[in-house]
Amino acid sequence: MKQMKRILLYPLVVLFILFEELIYRHFIQPIFARIKLTHVVQYINVFISRQNRYTILILFMSFFVIGELLGLISFALLASGLFFLGILAYSIKTLLALYAFILLETQKTKLFSFSWFAYAYTRTLQFIHYIQATSIYQEIHLLFAKTKRLLKLMRHKRGLLLRLYRQTQLRRRKAHH
Numbered sequence: 001m002k003q004m005k006r007i008l009l010y011p012l013v014v015l016f017i018l019f020e021e022l023i024y025r026h027f028i029q030p031i032f033a034r035i036k037l038t039h040v041v042q043y044i045n046v047f048i049s050r051q052n053r054y055t056i057l058i059l060f061m062s063f064f065v066i067g068e069l070l071g072l073i074s075f076a077l078l079a080s081g082l083f084f085l086g087i088l089a090y091s092i093k094t095l096l097a098l099y100a101f102i103l104l105e106t107q108k109t110k111l112f113s114f115s116w117f118a119y120a121y122t123r124t125l126q127f128i129h130y131i132q133a134t135s136i137y138q139e140i141h142l143l144f145a146k147t148k149r150l151l152k153l154m155r156h157k158r159g160l161l162l163r164l165y166r167q168t169q170l171r172r173r174k175a176h177h
Contacts, residue, residue, distance in 0.1 A: 031098060045106050053110040060103045060111060067096035 048056060070093035078086035104111065112118040131137055 031094075041102065045102070048103070048107065053113050056103065056107045056110050057114060057117070060100055060107070063096045063100040063103065067093045067100060070096065 048059065051059075070089050074086045074089035074093060076086075077083075077089055112121070
């Protein structure tokens with residue numbers, strides 16, 4: 001039973017780490033930080049904060065559900081070789097997810113006034129913490145971190161090698177003139 005659980009958890013952990021490391025930290029977080037500060041978003045947030053909790057819930061759920069559906073559609077498009085459409089669908093999904101995150105962050109009190117929403121949110125966070133506490137997550141996360149450091153080192157060394165090569169080429173050209 002424990003081996004079966006490990007087999008089922010492994011792909012979930014890999015996908016979670018890929019999302020967390022590649023997509024969330026490198027794309028969504030920086031965009032989220034910039035968008036959150038824009039005047040348009042601040043104006044929209046003021047407008048939304050005046051709405052009742054049902055309107056906010058409907059907006060949040062719309063952005064969230066449509067975004068998740070677009071994520072599945074983008075995966076299907078990418079898997080079928082339609083890369084441009086897949087990337088386009090994923091870009092739209094990311095924008096919807098960003099605004100869902102903004103709504104969640106700015107309107108958490110109103111959203112949490114629905115006990116089922118607060119419960120679902122809490123359970124989701126507990127599930128994420130459960131995944132992060134597993135030995136599989138720790139092992140794979142360590143492997144990703146080592147791979148990331150190795151790639152960074154290789155890029156740095158590649159840059160040094162390119163500079164040395166160019167300097168050598170310049171010296172040769174000067175020697176021939």
